[in-house]
Structure formats: structure tokens, C-alpha cells
Amino acid sequence: MGIKKLVFLLLSFCCSTISLAVQRDSISIDPRWNYWHVDAIAPNGNWTFVYQIYPNNLNHNKAYAVHTDTKQKVEVTAIGLTQFTNNDFLIGKKELETVEVNLTSEKQNSLGVLKQQDWIEDNQTLCYITEQNELVLKKYSKKGSQIIWCKKGISKYHLNPAKTRLLYQKEGNTILFQLDLKTLEEKQLVDITETLPYQLEWNSQENAIALSLKEKDILYIDAKKGVSRFIELPKANASISEVQISFFTNDDFYISYRIDHATKDPTKDYLDIWNGNDRQLKYKVLEKKEGDLKAFIYNQSTDKLKELPRSYKYEYLNIGIPNYLLVYDPLELQDYSQVFENVRYRILDLKTMQEKGDLATAVNFQSLYNKAPNGKFLLYPNKDIWEVYDFESHKRTIIPHTDTRSTPFWTEDSKSIFYQDGQNILAYNLENQQTKAITNFKEKNRFRFVNTIRKPNSTFVVSNNPFIFSSHIEDYKTSYYSLFKNKITKLVDSSENKLNTQYLNNGVSKDRKTVVWTEENYNLPQTVKVYRNEKVSTLLEPEVPTELYSWRKQKVIHYKDKFGVDLSGILWYPKDYNSIKKYPMVTWIYERLGYLRSEFKIPSLFNQSGFNRALKNDEGYFVFMPDTYVSEEGPGLSAVECVTKGIEVITAMEPSIDKTKLGLIGTSFGGYETSFILGNSKLFAAGISGAGIHDLINFTYEYNYNLRIPNWYRVEGPQQDLRETFDKNPSKYYNNSPIHFAQNFETPMLLWTGLKDYNVHWEQTRHMYIALQRYKKSVIALFYKNAGHSLSVNNEQKDLTIKVLDWFNYYLIEKKETEWINKGVNYNTY
Template sequence: MHKLLLLFACLICLLPAVAQQGPKKPLDHSVYDKWESIANQKISNNGKYVLYQVKPQQGDAKLYIKTAGNRTLQQISRGDSAVFSADSKYAVFQIKPLYKDVRQAKIKKKKPEEMPKDSLGIYALETGKLTKYANVKSFQLAEKASVLAFLATKPLLKDDKTKAPADTLKKLTDDLLDAKKAGATLTVVSLQTGKAHEFASVTDYQLSKLGNKTAFAVAAPKKSKDVTSGLFVFDLVSGNVKKQSTGKGTYKNLAFDDAGRQLAFTAEKQPEKALLKPFSLYYSDFTQDSATTIMRPSDKALKTGWSPSGFGKIVFSENGEKLFFGTAPDPIPQDTTLVEFEHAKLDVWNYKDDYLQPTQLKNLKKDLQRNYLAVIYPRQANKFVQLEDEYLRDSYMAENTNAEYVLAVTDTAKRIAAQWEGGTRKQAYLVSTRTGERIAINPKAAKSRFQLSPHGDYALWYDDAAKAWFSFAAATRKVTNLTGKTGVSFTDEENDSPTEPEAYGVAAWTKDDAAVLLFDRYDIWKVNPQTGAAVNFTNGLGRANKLIFRYRMPVEKQKFIEPKDELLLLAQNEASKEWGYYQKALASTKAPQRLTMGKFGYSQLLRAKNADVLLYTKSNVSMSPDVYVSRDFGKETKLSAINAQQQDYNWFTAELVHWTTPKGYKATGVLYKPENFDPAKKYPMVSYFYEKLSDGLYKYTAPAPTPSRLDIAMFASNGYLVFTPDISYTIGEPGPSAVEFINSGVEELKKNSWVDGARLGIQGQSWGGYQVAYLITQTNMYAAAWAGAPVVNMTSAYGGIRWESGVSRQFQYERTQSRIGGTLWEKPDLYIRNSPLFQLPKVQTPVVIMSNDADGAVPWYQGIEMFTDLRRLGKPVWLLQYNGEAHNLVKRENRKDISIRELQFFDHYLKGAPAPEWLSTGVPAVEKGRNWGFETAKGAGL
């Protein structure tokens, strides 16, 4: 009896806890900011330490430094941009200001110099010592040594304004303004000894790879007696500072050779009011008192009117023999006699221009800074070779910078056709860094993508017309077809656009350019670039089992595969969409061995440089991405556990669905269901689509303010089914293709008793927005529709401009996403038939359009055409125009706004919820910024 009473008492005690659990809450718009993600994960070279950030969507992030065994060493609030030192003894990171402080400063419209500043943190992994420095603008950590350099500004103490006399305050203010122009304090620290050296008024700096030297430019404040303007080098070993160049001016592009024994930089020391300020190239091997000028403006070796460029990157070859830099024509000086309001302002469009004026204006800054690669040999009497020029202006250096050749490509005289073809036809050359000789690779221009092998021995490209990979051997000048005899296609087998299918791509090269790994649809091929001898590296396992094998070079690894390397191959099961990893040694002839395969998604692997330790994130639809450490995926150590709050909310599940379309095509999609799904109930369903989305079956989708897509997490959590069908296209029929796949998929799902066929919605953004607009002209099966940035009139959009890039839209309609397959005058019937505008009288579905006035991809007027025409027809239609916003919403406040409206809209039409005011009565312009229209309008209806 006593035992029974005790048991009963225990049960009573448990009841409140059980009652508290209850049903899980649906997600709401208040959850966004605290939802977290993993970012900037790193692993030390010895594999013993890891670091990663946990970032809320809005607010202060936290940096975690841990052992690979998951022992927490340090948590740094607001830690950011963290890196490990080469010897795996230190972690260096920025510490961002508090989010609330930055917000308040923005509210008070503080000037940039008055905004809260970053700090710098240094954490000693072995001792646990944490050192901080305030007001840090930037930092560099030596690539191969524990030496740190950073710039820090003088702090203006909060009490200065209240305690300092007027003259002192003025001096502090002047100092700050002077420092803004003149630079900041450079500190160079040996992390091992802790010894620090400071240098004032530094504007730019560069550490050598070995950390033995630091070059820095100084701009002395006015009337300074202690600081001299110029370029200096600090030797960390001797502690000496050596002047390399003096005088006021601009010093840029500081660069050491790998050994830290040579320095080069560009500088201009023209008078402040000079109209033209060309740069000179300086060089030092530290044997002379200062750097010498090895290339001046209008040097006789240069083309007439050319100078070294201040915008060209300076690079020494690995052996230190070659110095690469940029040259450029001297700019046309501004005519200072012109009065701005007295001369015309216009753009002149000419049909012979290589690029349309909008494209030129978009690229104006880049073109003003354009420079042309050249090489000089400081140890060979400054022998000079110009590698690029106006004709041949894009080149690529091999990873082995000692290589004789650079690869250069040109589309000169072929650029106008990009207006309708999208890309341009190119010719490629190997250019000798010794003689400047140009060796043509493909005499006939082709739409190809060229690359130079890491060692520089071969050029590689895929020829769209020949549908094969080719190599060009620098030594023999022989062209070899690498894949023509494999009997396998190396291009997109599912291409459904009226353009040449693209190649699946290059995986990697092996050491000394001995082989290149190429992808077909499923497998990886190992090909000899000299002979074309090819073997299926994955032993045909991919195609036989419908496994898609890919190889991604670990971030920390060099740019080629060593002969002894074990390769970790990412694999996806094409049918189940599961992801995993297989392993195979480069030298092995055996089939790859499976390490893991499951219902997860993986980030790119990070492998410790000197240890067999892997770092990655793993997730699926219900498991937030967290950080893991493993050696072979067999035994994983989980290091993080973010978004614990998810367990309090009604989440969702995801499953593949298959059906056959009316024309007999096999189709696939993903169906998302609420976690508390009950097959005895009926659910409203919203379909969201954009090309093909089923590969993301196991992708984690966090609730987040939307740029205009459907927030799957929010809708599924709130009792909706969400369906994302894959779409394949018939050329010339983008609209009917959407009908074929989307509507048939919806009809298939409607056969289930738990799908409410009377409460169906569709949502799409951009290309998906176009398809929404088209679908509602073809069927009345949808009770509500939402079209973000749709094109509704292909005839008016065809000749327009994508203002974000400045290019014409013609190529998109003829050859790429719109898939018409011809010009407007060749196929006007297809442009009209696929344009929703011409069929708008059929529309009966209430629809919201988002069309923003700064959209750089889809013309804003497309949404206006749709709205004004539906309005004239008396159809229920709304237009959301976010001021100054782009194609996809960027500002978080706007994303939050549209997220609320989107759910309100579908809740009203698919769940019968009361209509908010913005739907029922609208928001007059006089109430803009005062009334958002979210509340239910009393007594108002639709």
C-alpha cells in the first residue's frame, strides 16, 4: 500500500512537467534574430585545435576555440575573422563592437571616425593567455611564422570632451583628423617572445611570408618633427628599420619575395595639385641604402605614354628571379577649366562599341584601374617583357610562378555578339615570360573556358563545338583530344536550354601536371594531358550505381594532388539524394571505398595541413548544421550544438515524391510536412519552384526573413504543406513546361486525402515569379499566388538592359533561362505565347507582385505592367514596391516586412484568416512610414 501511494505521489510530481511540454509552438516572426549558424571554421596545422563562430542572424556572434577532442579553451564574445598561426600555437582574431553600440552610433549618425572600433585578440593555445589591443583597423599574420602586424588608431576617450580645455580638445580633434589622413600606428609583434615594435602614421604595410621583415608606408602629419614620410622596412631579427624611399606621395602594392630578401612597390610622388600622377616601380634587395627605381613613367622599354600602374598586383616568382607587375596608359587628365554646370552630360551609344554604354558605366572604375601584366628581371639588368596589352588583356599565371608561360585569352573584336549569345568567343595564347612570344592555342575563336595547369606545362579547355576536353603542351606545342575516345559525354546530359551544354568540370591536377581529373555526369576520369590516355578513376562505380562523384580540394591543401594522397570523394545518390564520402588513393586501381552515406548534407572539408584530421559541418532538414571532427567519418566528435530552441517549435519533415507528367516525363519533387502532420486532417499546400530543387532534400532551412522566396520553415511550421517540384524544359515552351511539371505534380498530390485541393497556393521569385504569372493564366486551381520580380511581357523585356550588370537581356531569352531559342523577329509567336501579359483576362487568382524600383535584373516596369493591366481588368492584385531595393531584397528590415505580408496573404486566402489592412483597404501614401497595414481592418473585407 505504501509503495502504491509512493508511486502515485511520484506520478503526481511528474504531471506538471509533462503538462508543460504540451504541443510545440509554430514558428513566428519573432524567432529570426536568435536563429544561429556556423561560420568561419578553421583547423590548426597540427590538427589539435579548431575554431568556429556561432552567429545569430542579428546580434553579437561568439567565437569558440576548442581542442579537437571538444575541450573548450576560450569563448570570445564578438570574435571574428579568426586564424591560427603556422606553428599551431596561437589564434588571432578581431573583436567586433557590440551590436547595440553600433546601432546607437548609426542612429546618432556618427561619422566613420567616431564609430565603435574593432579590437584585436591573441590567444596562446598552450598557455591560455589572452591579449587584447583596442581600436584595430586591420591585421596580418605571417604565413609561415608567429609574427603579427596590425594597424590601430588613437582612441578619443569619452571623457575628453567634458574634461579637456578648449585648446586641448581642439588638438585632440586635429590629431584625429590628421591621423585619418596620415595613417595609424603599426604594431609588429613576435607572438613567441611577446616583444612589440610600434611605428606611427602608417598607411599601408606588408609582412613577409617568413615574418622576418615588415614593409610599411608612412604619411607624416603636417608640421611633424619626429615622423618622416616614406617607405621603410623593419627587420624583426636585428630590430633595425631601414629607409627604402622618402618623400610624400602614395605608396602601394608592397610585396616581398618568398624568402623576404627582396621588396618591390609602386609609388607616385607628384605635387599635390598635379593633374597627372603616374607611378614608378621600386625594387630593393636590401644591399643598397634604399630602393632603386627600376621602371619610371614613359620608360623607353614601355609603350609611349605608358607607366607602371598603381593598381596592378606585384608578385615575385617563387625562385625570386621574376617580378610581375602592371603597366597602363597614362590617364587623360581632367580639364580643370571646365565649369561643371556649363558643359553637357550625356552618354553616346555607338553600334560599333564593344560594350553597351550601361556595361561600360558599370565597369567604369574597373576600366579606369585596368592594367596590363608585365614582368621584369631585377637580377638580369632589369630585363623587361610586356605580357598583356589592349588586344590581349586577360592572363592567368600558373601556381608555379617560375613557369615560363602565362595563359592569355582575348575576345577582342568578338564582344558585340555577347549581347545575344551571353558569352564571347575567345582565342587563347601561351605567352613567354622570357621573350614575350605568343603561341596561339586555338587559331579559330571558340566559346571555351581555358585554364593553365598548376605547373604551367599545359593549357586545358573544353571545346563546346567539339564536345571534348583538349590540352596544349607548352613543350611540344601539340594539341591533344583528351576525352574523344572515352565513349562518355563530359557535358551536361540533362541540358534543356537552346545553348551548348556546359562541361561538368575539372576536379584537380596531380603533381608536376602528370594527370588531370575530369568529371563526367557520374564518374571522375584520370587523364594524361600529354597523350590523352584516360582511365575511369572511380572505376565506373558512379554510372553503374547512379552515384555522382565529385572531388573538392581541401582548402588548406596546395593546388595539386600528391602521388601518395588519399582522396576523399564527395558522392550523391542521384535517386535518394543522400550524400556521403568515398575514399581512394590516387595511385590505387581499386574502386573507391565508401566511408559514409546517409541523409545528411556536408560542408566543404577542412583537412589539417600536417595531420589526418578533418573538420566539417553536417546537417539535414531537421538537424541544424554543427561542427564535427573526424579522421574517416567512422568516429565523429561533435563540437557544437546550436539552435537548441528548435525543439520548442513545430518543425517539419521532407520527402521525395515522384510522378509522371501528362506527356510521360518522369518527375521528382520534395514535399515538406509539418512535424505534427496528421494524415486524418486536410492541409493547405503552397508550391514553390525555381528550376530544380530536389538535390536540397537534406538541406537545413532555418527560419529567416526572406528576400522574396518562400520561407519553407515558417510555412510548414504553421500548418502548410510545401511542395517544390523540379522542372525540365522544352525549348521554346518555358511557360507550358512549368504547367506540365508543376500542375501535374500538384494534381498527383491532390489524390491524397490530406491535401486540401481547394486551398492551394503558388509562390516564386524571379524566374519562379514569371512561372507564377504564367500559371495563373492557364488554370484557376490556385486560390492564391505570389510573384516576386516577374517578367510578364517578353516582347518588351527582350531588348532591355539588366541594369545591375549593364548587359542586354537578349541572350537570356534566346539562349539561356527563358529558352525561347530565337530572336523576337524570328519567333514572335513564341514570345507572345509565353508572355502572361497577353492572357491576363483569364486570371481569376488573387496575386501579390513584388517589383522593386532598383531591380537590376528584371525591369521594374514588368511588375507595373502586370499590376496595371490586372487592375484594369478588375482582378484582385497588389504590388509591393520596396524603395531603393534590388531584385532580391537586401535590407533586413524589408525582408522582415515581406515575410509578415507573405504569411498574412496566404493565411487569408488559404486558411480564412481575417485580411490585414494592406490587403483589404490599402495603405495611402499620406500614411507611408506611419501605418504598415498589418492590422486587421475593422469592418473591411475583400
């Protein structure tokens, strides 16, 4: 119930205050289009919270609580940030008020505008502060709900992560109190001499805290024993900032902060220096704060601070294991060959203050390392492998995990590690170093694990609860499974329907015995399914009138390019298709697109890239989506090969496609591919390129203000994948740059970008426009003043979508009355 859900609510209920069903004269989108979105499930699985979204008329959006057994549907529209209780209540936000809904009687009751609130699942209790500064605990049980504790004069509280302890102060008083949420026992802890800060750190057992006071001293409180002590930091002549505290598992803790410099370099007001050996180009966008870096270890047994040497080249990472820190130079290996630099981490023994050698060199190590639940082992990536380090024996074990796209995790006993190899889930036993297959699948698979337990820097599964995961095989079929006591149960059989796994976490009950999700296909609207009582049933049928989509037809083709690489393409048929007629076709490209074959698309004018496949079908177009990939020849030349071969195959199979009326469109990398193809092919009668790279050489040597590094890594690596530097193969760069073929264009081109696009800088689009304009090609460029790499505002999205429709209608079905195009492409008028 965090930011993601709040954003969803705002988008669903607040973004639009007018009906969007009425469009320009030639476009009228049926307002009945809608889809289901599963947002939450009760911990006991009895209820699920579902949105009914009308994307073309947001004012019609609805929300329901649906009983997973009886299918009773209670409308709770405009209530968000929801939480189910075990006694069939729903608690949520309705505008600014918190409301509770009795789902049995369907009655709503307002608790008013609450200043702070938290749901305590284990106790079935709502904790909140009223506008009158009253701290209240309200318990929900079979008898209903009742206030079990309250205290007046409280304006703020703090819960520990497990929600078993509550800290608060009375108004006008700096004494800190603790309330045990299980026993409701109240205890006075200490006078902290100031109001309770929002940021404080709990130890791993969650019975002690450390907080930084305004005076920049540290206060340690043992909340279990009720004792505390102030820890005085060395006095500084300047202000202290960025105070960070983190515990070891033995309750020692690490403290770091910066002493800000009082003076700054006066040249910075008028001069920015970029040195050739600069490893900190990220600070050309994010200003680096100067100061002296300080670090300390606080030892509980001696009640003393021990200062550590710290600098911008010698930093520490507290992994929580007593007597050890990791040390590293953040920029030692910075070479701008990737978004995040490799970092070399070494082990520092705090007893001897001696380094014990390298632990690992990795990218994103700090977000990937995984401490065992028992606190003795560390699981982490080291270059291209995964390892476990034992901090007692100082031995390391290589894990036979080779799938770089997935992250292994622990069992709760810290004895085994779960991982996947691209085909099966396996468990590696640390004690006997044996691998055991958990699944026995014969095809390549991608897995998504649902109910792993996530704690700070520790992810694991609990054996006394079923473990839910999904499996995706290469032909885009999905299944759901449950693992419990070494037994695999298939919840949902392999389906060509799209099973919405993106939000599967939202649809799994706490006991893992109930799972709710949506299924869809290109000709099947979202259906809400439920697994309960060991069987699957339909919870909510689609509420889209069948006449809106029953005509839909699709064809999937498979073919090879000249290198023998397997490719596929998807063809969607136009509405009211008649096999004896000829129809124009628009091709959309962006890498491999086979996963879209089972998506139920709703026609809409609100699209981030201006293109909506269902809308084009409704307008009488075939839509084709072929795969592309990057071969040794480079991204542009391979795109020509992939798309040309796909067009040849699909037009031979479907004679109703008018080969003289073909359009091509793409955005971002697809925009680059579109631009290149149109300069090297005469297949297409119209093209649209959005937010694309047009000059690879220029792009290579740009500084990327979005990623805060030079762009050359992107061209040599991830997506463009030229695989070598410009000096090694300049012709490959020239031969794959669209702008070098501007003079060859015969296809009218519509370009668009956002003037706040710093991912692919908007100047790339203007350069291509200038090149095409120089050779008097048919070109119009759209520059959206407040947009970035994609369009996010309704009026921009609607404008671009209509212009995309106009462009293809103008050139593919000869609707030549469109004034903005007529004015823009005739070089004989101005």
C-alpha cells in the same frame, strides 16, 4: 579570415539591436530556435570555432572554441576574425581590439587596437603594429607567448604572399628595410624616395619585387641579393593611370598603363549615342576612360624596356611564361549572346615579335587558365574542350575532360591532371597520355575538392598530404573521402542528411587528418560532426528543443510529365497534422528543388523572398515543392505541365490536402512561372509573384543595367531557354508570356519587386499590375523603394513575410479581416 568572415560577423552580431522574437499579434516565433555554424579549425585540428546562431533573436548569438578530442567548449562570444595557435591560444577581434584567449585557462588578454596585423602560421607568430607605431613579432609556443622582435616608429609593413619576408620603413624615412621572418635578420634594401605603397608585385620565387612609384617610374628590388634599380618610363604629357606590373618566371616583367586624355568629347555632357555596331554596351553603365594605352617588357639581362604596340583592340595577357604573351581583341567576338564574351587568344613570341597562331577561344579564359607548377605548361579551356600547351615543344594535348561544370587541376609535379567526368575522378598522365581512374563509383556524381593549393593562376594538389573531397550522387546523398598515396578512405558514409560542404574548407585541418562539418535533415537540427583519429563522432548535439520540430513529417514523390521526363516533389506536413482534417497547401516553385528535402528549416520572418516553408508549416499549411524544367514548349507551358502533374499526384496521395485551398508562390524565375501558371490554370485560389519576368517580348529587348548587356541572351539561352529568336518563332514568345494572359486570371495575385531591381527590371512587375488592373482582377503590387532583386533589410523582409502570410490566410483560410487586402482588391471602393 577575410571579407566573408567579417560580413558574417557583422550580420550575426551587429545588425540587430532589438529583440525580434515578438511579432504581430498572430505570429509568435519561439526564440529558442538556433543552429550551429562551423567557421574555422585549428591547423593541427585540436580546436574548431563554431557559432550558435539564433536567427530570430541575434542578440542571443554565441561563439565557442570546441576541442575536437575532449569536447571542451570555451565561450568566445563577440570574438571574430579568429586564428588558432598550436599552443591552444585563440587570437581574434573583439570590437576594435585584438584579443588572445588562453583556451586552457579560458583567460582573455587584450593586445589593444592594432593598426595592422597578420598571422604567420609557419612561424606561429603574430605580426602587428600597435597604436604607438611599434612593429611587433609575438611568437606562440608550448611555453606560452613572447615578443621575439620589435621596432619602434613603424606605421606600415608589407608581407610577401608566403609570409617569409617583411618590408617596412621607419617614420620620417623613405629607406626600405627587409626582415627575414625565419632568421629575424634585418637588411637595408634601398631608399625608394617615398612611403611604401600598398600595391607591389612579387616574383614567383617571392625574392624580388617591382613597384610603381608616384613619379610613375618602376623600382625593381632583388630582396635576396639586396640590389635594386630604378626603371624610368617614357615621359608623358598627361597623367598616367592604371599602372600594372606582372612578372615572368625568369624575373622579366610586363608593364602596362594608360595615358589619360586631357580633353573629352564635349557632346558627352548632353548626348549618349548607341551605335548599331556597338560592341561596348557595357560602358553605358561603366564609363570607359579614354586614353593612350602603353605596354612594355622589362628585360633583366639587358636592363632595358621594350615597348609593345597596344590599343583597345590589341591587348596582352601575361601568363608568366618567359618570352611569351597572349594577345587578344577584347571585343572581337562580342555578340551579346552570353554575359561574358568569347575571346580569341593568340600566342606572341616576344623574341621575334611574331604571332604563333591561336591558343584558344573561350569565355572567362583569364579566370580559368591554369599554369603548371613547373611553369612549362598551360592548361586551359578552348571552346568545348580542355587542352594543355607545352611552351617548349609547342605541342598541344587535348584532355579527355567533358564535364563543363568542373575545372581540372594539376598535380604538384606537373606530370598529371586531375579531372572529373560526372561519375569518377580521373588522372591524365601527360607523359604517357594515359588516363587512370582515381575513384571507382558506379553512379553519377558531383565532386567538390577541398584542399587544392591555389596560387595566382595555378591550382594543384600536393601528394604528401591527404586530398579531401566530397561526392554528391543524384539522389542528393553526400559522402566525404580522403585520397592519400593512391588510397581512397571514406571519411563519411553516404548519407541522406545534408552535409554542409559549402563551408567544408573551413573545417579541414592543415594535415587533413581532422574534418569538422554539420549534418542536418528536415527533422534533424544541425549537428556538429568530427572525423579524427580515423573515426567519426558527434562533437556538438543540437540545442533546439525537440518539441519544436519532432512533429515534422515529409513525403517525397516521383513522377513523369507528358514527355516522360523524371520529376520529383517534396511535401512538408503542417504542425499538429490530423489525417481526418483538411488543410490548405502552398506550392513554392523554382526549377528543380529536390536538394531541399534534407534542409532543416527554422521558421523566421526574415527571408529575402518573403517565404519561409517552416513558418507556413507552423501556421497550419502543407507546403509542396515540385520540380520544374524547360521543355521544347517553352518555360511557361512546361511550368504549367510540371506543376499541374505534381499537384495531381500529391493530392491523390494525400487526401488531407484541400484542393479548393491551394496557393502558388515563386520569386525571380519562380515569380515568372507563378505568373504564367495563374493565367493558364484555375487550380489555385491565391498566388504571389516576386521580382519576375511577365512580358518575354519586352524583356527580350531590354538593356540589362545589372549585367550591362541586352537581355535577349537570357530569353534565348540559360533560364527561359526559348532556344530561338523571336522572329523565328514569335508564337512561342507570345504563348509563354504571362502578361498576354492577364485577362484570363481568376486567381487573386500579390505582386512585389524592388525599385532598384535591375536584374529583372521592376517595370516588369508594374506592367503586370497594370494589365491585371485593366481587367479588374484582384491584384495588389508592392514596390519596395530601396530593394533590389531580393530583400536584404530586416524591416523589408519582415514586412513582406507578414504580407505573404496575410495574403494566403485571407484567401485560403478565410481570414477576411486584413485591412490592407480589403482596401486593395475591391473595385467598388477606393
